[in-house]
Amino acid sequence: MIIAVEGIDGAGKNTLVRAVAERLAAETLAFPRYEVSAPAQLARAALNGMMGDLADSAYGMASLFALDRAGAKSLLDAYVDAPDTLLILDRYVASNAAYTSARTGDDAAVRWVAELEFSTLGLPTPDLQILVDTPPEQARERAQRREASDASRARDRYERDLDLQEATYRAYAELAEAQWVSPWVRAADAQTIIQAVQAVK
Template identity: 65%
Template sequence: MIISIEGIDGAGKNTLVRALTERIDARVISFPRYDTSIHAQLAAEALHGRMGDLTDSAHAMATLFALDRHDALDELTAPGLLLLDRYVASNAAYTAARLRDDAAATWVAELEFGRLGLPRPALQVLLDTPTDLAQERARRREASDGARTRDRYETDSGLQERTAAQYRRLAAQGWQSPWLVAAPDEDPGHVAARIVSFLGNMS
């Protein structure tokens, strides 16, 4: 069973994952897997300006992120509860925001859930954090950790705004599976308790 935690950069996904792992026994994967995946590493190089014009193609970047997840297919389909820090909805939201085309989310779904055979999540959780707050968190993270230099997506405030709007559209339409939306001022512990309650209702 997969639960994916979604939101723009700096939304608080790591914090919620930590709150959840204090309450439930689950494996955790964070996408993109920059430490282990060649596809994620190539995407990161592109986002930091080291792959020529690769990053100019929204479809090319989305495909790299999709292939990163496909390489983790064995982990994604293993038994047990799996928490994901970002999953397919992230690709859908960012790609649609970059192209300014809602239909891009359908293309991403067909690529990842269709052609690549990735499992759909049982629940997708959107941290609906205001863009200015999320960007301030990302700036603080960059300042305190030299290894966390913000990339082209993270420094583009317009893209972050459009991505947040795309996430809200995906959640509102129940894109691919049920969604739970966390309000900006909702305590991570409370959000975690809501997720645990959802899991209880499923069992």
């Protein structure tokens, strides 16, 4: 099974992914893969103002994030075919759909992302998607505290843009309401996520 944990920056995804993975003896993978993926590294550079006007292009940035995931396709596919395995993702395709839709204000961006990542690039659909239901203001405060305590966690262009975070939160909520691509659950704690995963299994 592949479980995707989604949410805006500062929502607490990483903390929940680690807690759930420990309880369920699951493997984890976080996107973007900044340490190993050239497309992800280019996206990070753009978000930190080092790639000219690349970050201004919602579709350009979405393509880089999609190519990052495509680079992990063989790993993702292994969890589709292997019995009794569980992979929990910290962000997946819905992240691209929510952010691109929020940046463009165009619902067609959601369909474009699905076509690009699931059809053109052939990425597997997740078995369950979890929206970490943290309000934007609370998420912003967490991101600010994280930045203050760890210089390596400085907020990028997306994380500093509160309007974008609020629009992305609304876009995520719409994806969850529509049960986009696969089943969704909204959750704010590890136990709720564990129960949702066990129900799907």
